[in-house]
Amino acid sequence: MSEINSNLFFLFKNMPLLLNATLTAILLTFASIFIGMAIGIIITFLRIYGSKITKKIVFAYEWVLKGTPPLIVIFIFYFGLGKYLNLGPFLSAALALGLRSSAYQAQIYRGAVLSITSEQTEAGLSLGLSRAKTFMIIIIPQALRLSLPGFTNEFTIVLKDTPLAYAVGLVEILKAGRDILNQPLTQSITGSDITGTLNPFAIFLVCALLYFLLFEVFSYLLHFLSKKYEIPGFVTDKETK
Template sequence: MLASLLYILTNIPLLLKGVLIAVEITVCSIALGMVIGILVAFLKIYGSKNMKKVVSIYEWVFRGIPQLVLLFIVYFGLPTIGLNFGPFVSVVIGLGLCSSAYQAQIYRGAILSIGSEQMEAGLSLGMSKFQTLFFIILPQAVRLSLPGFTNEFTIVLKDSPLAYAVGIAEILKYGRDLIVTSFKPFEIYLACAIIYFVLFQLFYYLFKYIASRFEVPGFLIADQ
């Protein structure tokens, strides 16, 4: 028991080499998902009728495909039609597209819950639509979407081991390499689990801290 514990502790530094890549995958995927997600959310609310249909189909498709399948399509499938992406870019595209569909829902919900009166109030003061979006809608939407965004970030973080499937050296891959030489799968995978768990907590509390900085009465977001 003690030996196992020691073995886990001594191998955590080796596995930590994979942490950076896991974080990179998560941050890049979330960023891609955020850019597309915000665009999709705005188009679905403010876009033309046809545009709304197009983005609805987009959301519908990408929420319905497992990330691993999407990842394989991007990494193994697209090269056959001449689109070659490296493993890292493929993972970011796969996780990012999937996340964009979920993030779009988060932002859309946030914007819709702000209500049309806020926009009217801004316009009635003589502000332009853009000014109202920027000074009134956006600051509220950011606050309202923070809890959902935090959730989505941690989900993508926990999906990042999928990168293993296309041979990226992240935490799980380093673990596999160790197991091949040590034959201690239980200890090694447990060590991987601990690392992910700690990472999860770190980001969870980071976002909670950010939320508390943005908190004003009426937007109790840090507790959630």
């Protein structure tokens, strides 16, 4: 019984640390997703409308980023480029996960863009818009709505990749868990009559639970958005032909 008490006591005492770490994990997810979205949209455009060589380069970019372990990309940014520019753990992780995500997001957006009828592009061009403008103003707003289900999946994958930043010392949930375990026991117990040892199983179970809550909350929210922003009466390119 005292063991359970002491574990609860430690968790309660370290709540601020855990909550901060949770916030860091959320921020890292959003930063990576936005980097991935910005680059992913450009990649999608180049992959569909680029010249032959551009298409090949973009294909290689996607293939390399999907095939390299994300941990290695993080290390290349943090340790590899550390000699030349000091990005810090958060930015290194955000860039690495963002680049990886850009390759996956491009794949999701491409499917959506290709399902929008080519008549819409023709109509845009006939109004005097440039190809890039037609893409940004007419195609992408619809494509983003169409790709929300795939995007939801990608978002949760990035969320589940954030603990990789642990490896470069970012205090996200997992690192916070280890830090709590590494606290000298005497120091954390001072001023209370609770004795006993800290159970690592309990701590990591709490970490897992925090991730699971984040996963469920964001899945739920994004599913809700997918439903809300469905394009009513949307006709795909394939159906018209």
